Amino acid sequence: MSQSLFAEFQPIAAIATTPAAAQTLQSICQATGAILWVPESLNYLENVQFYRGSLKSHIAAIWEDCRAFIFGLATGAVVRLIAPLLGDKYQDPAVIVIDETGNFVISLCSGHQGKADELTRALAIYLGGTPILTGASAGLGLAGVDMLGVPFGWVRGNGDWKGVSAAVARGEAVEVIQEVGSILWQNHLPKQHSFQLSPFPTPHSPLAARILISARVGHFLPESDLPTVQWYPRVLWVGIGCERGTSRELIERAIRETCRDYHLSEFAIAGIATIDLKADEIGIIELCGNGNLPLRTFSREILRSIKVPTPSEIVAAEVGTPSVAEAAAICASLTPLISHSQSSTKTDIPSATNFPTTSTKTDNPSATNFPPKSSTKTDNPSAAILVPKQIFKSENEPGAVTIAIAQSEIEYTGRTGKLFLVGIGPGQLEQMTQSAKMAISRADAVIGYSLYIDLIAAIFRPGQIIESLPITQERQRAIRAIELAEWGLSVAVVSSGDCGIYGMAGLVLEELKLRQWDGKIPEVEVFPGITALQSAASRVGAPLMHDFCAISLSDLLTPWEVIEKRVEAAAQADFVTAFYNPRSRNRTKQIAIAQQIFLKYRYPNTPVAIIRSAYREDEEITLTTLDKLLEIPIDMLTTVLIGNQSTTLYEDWMITPRGYLGFGE
Known part of the structure; x- marks a missing residue:
């Protein structure tokens, strides 16, 4: 564990x-x-x-x-x-x-x-x-109202949390006004829920409570006695330019007054952005430390490439860019669209604000491609600015500070993401390791092939993000999982059998390597499972007691010429051999070729076990011989075990001697 x-x-x-x-x-x-x-x-x-x-x-x-x-x-x-x-x-x-x-x-x-x-x-x-x-929410299959934004790093504001929770528990109509932040939670609500999802208030609708998800304070809501609560997604990036030696107190006051004047919440601040020349500015460093805020810095070359509402020739002459506060705020808000080398912090964060807008099931697999290929902010970066630059000075304090605020499409979670690479075994929950079940239960999101998702549905919990993609979209699954983990979620990627044997573990690690992963963030843990050859062998006896190998006959990712050489070597070396992916609807010749290769080195009566869907409800087990192998129906859910020269059948059990009784070695 x-x-x-x-x-x-x-x-x-x-x-x-x-x-x-x-x-x-x-x-x-x-x-x-x-x-x-x-x-x-x-x-x-x-x-x-x-x-x-x-x-x-x-x-x-x-x-x-x-x-x-x-x-x-x-x-x-x-x-x-x-x-x-x-x-x-x-x-x-x-x-x-x-x-x-x-x-x-x-x-x-x-x-x-x-x-x-x-x-x-x-x-x-x-x-x-x-x-x-x-708790009432558990019975409804919902995450608690006061837990709704936790996976996404939202900040819980003031409000009548007890009253809103009670309305949800009673099944009464609760309006959810979401202006910013991830809508992933909406796509994974139970079919029967009482939320009325809306981007703006509906004053004439009969409601029992209201949930507001916004970077603004709730002054724009209609006057009402409804129990109301607010979540603040952290989408605001505060750009700062300042004179050397400007105090933290002056910068804090500038931010506070700016947010007040523009009806923005300080709880919605994601972080601070400035020019790299200010990376050592004491006032900014103290501000970020006290507020536990990330600091993103950008070079003058990057900043001067950004079109801003109010450029300054004076600033350009002094630091080499016509804007610091506005340009830095925009750059930070567009972080996913800027390469890693251009920012002092990680930039490859997924756009979860408007993804997915439809179901994440297999009816719309292309929805997993994000960030969006087009964005209004990409065409017009200055559109991200909510507050153009504001200049603050104080007679009692040295220095001056310029503040600008931009809104990102993507909230900052403030969390270190995790990838759990999980093998779920043959399919029955009792065949899974405790650690594997625990990892799935603890994850914010679970991603896998739809069949495997269905097999483990009993251990999902309310509020989890559950996504499935077709069997041919393994790489898309890996990319999606990595994007969510880099954003800050804990993600369980499930594979049948063992995740590291023809499973997703290798692919996920390969994708991380392509992204120049540092080996630390996101964190990765591998949870092994009972692989297909083990579960199949257990249903027929002890065929793997001596040296054995596993070969996939699928040539989708490996050239058939390579596979054929491996089959020849295994047959010649007298390995007990497990064939994975032996036959598909469009790939039927490979198992026949493999049989002919083995007949060159094994007796026709060599025992063979054909196990389909081991430990599942539609399990089928056949014991036969090598020469009759093709007489049995075989598909992609089948594992074929071919014995070695010592393997025998006894009372419908397949046994490969290890040599303890004086033979075989």
Whole structure:
């Protein structure tokens, strides 16, 4: 189990007071990296920490230091222990309760903000137990209203979050006015939902609540008593030009007053942009540090190539470009359209604002090509400017600052993306590793071939982005996953069998290499699965007990001449051989040629197993011989196992001796 899947919950405290509960939680601690606390009476246990005195006092002592608590106690006891410590759902840690046997995992406290619901689902998958989620949104198949923008780095504003959440829970009409930010969440809503999606207010519509997703403050909404909340996607880039030595305080005041005057929210600021000559400006550095804002700098050559509303000959004479604030703001807002070498930060971020506008299922695979090939901002970069340059000076402070604000089509997530390359095995959930199921459950987005997506649908959670592409579009899947991860999402790319054996892992890594990936961002983890030759072999006995190889007969990516040489070598070397992709609708000769090659080196009665859809509902298993191989229906869902000279059939079991009984070696 990869502890990195639980990094956002660290530090985690697990509490047990009985040997049985401690045994259950010890396994969880190994998987999650949690610290298990037990009373001194259980001093014979290893890999635990002991608390002294009352458990209530101990929990109070570590409460502020932990982001998640996992209790192996009765629910009532936990409620009494933590009740005095609870503040509000925006600050409280996630609290989980697990029964001693691990059959039930209960999300008790901070289900949304502390992500206790997510942790509960993950631990239930790990234990093979039942997750208990009592929040109304979980029953509706929706992410919580207060979690809607978390994957995209949106900032939650003020509002009646309780009232809006209650309206959603009751299934009442809730208007969603989205002016900016990703609409991916809209495309993955359940079929039955009560959201009324609109780019502008509809004052005469009967509504129970309203959600606003905008960079502007809500002054433009019609007067109403409706419960209303606001999310702020981080789409505003503040361009700054300043005299040397301008203070942070003056720059902050300039930004604050500019946002106020133009009814923009400071919560929607993505970052700061300026000329590279100002990369060491103390006031700007302090501003970015205090606000945890990225700083993007651009050369004078780049800035002077940008058409701006108010160029200045004086600025051009001084720094070599007629604009700093406006041009830098525009450059930062158009980052995906500028090469990596032209900016001090990563620039290859996907355009998720208007993608996808239709379903991401296979009916519109071309929708995955983004950023958009055409953009009004590309033709007219100055259209990105919301606030032309504003000059600020102060009699009491040295220096001067110029501010301009541009709006990006793409929000800044502020997150480090992750790629989970996951093998799902033959198809049944019980055949998947716990780590693989965990990775899929924890991911923001899951991408794969539609058949594989359907096989694992039971472990998806509300709010996840689920995308499928046809079987021939493997590279498009890899590119799409990388784009989302580079944007800041955690993305699970699923393959049947093992992802590293004729799966997606190699292709994703190849694509990353083409992009000059630094090996760190996005983070990559590989989660292995039971590959087809293993699952097929397990259905017929032990055919792989001696040296074996796997060969794909598909010549879509490999020239047939190369494949034929490998088949010849495998047959001649007496390898037990597994054929992947043995026959398709349009490719029928390859398996026949392979049979003839093997008959040159193997007896006609050499055992052969033909396994179609191993461990799936339509599984078909046939044991035959090499000379009769072509008499059995074979397709792309079939794995063919050809034995070596020692392989035998016994009572419908296929056995390849290893040599322990004195033969074969």
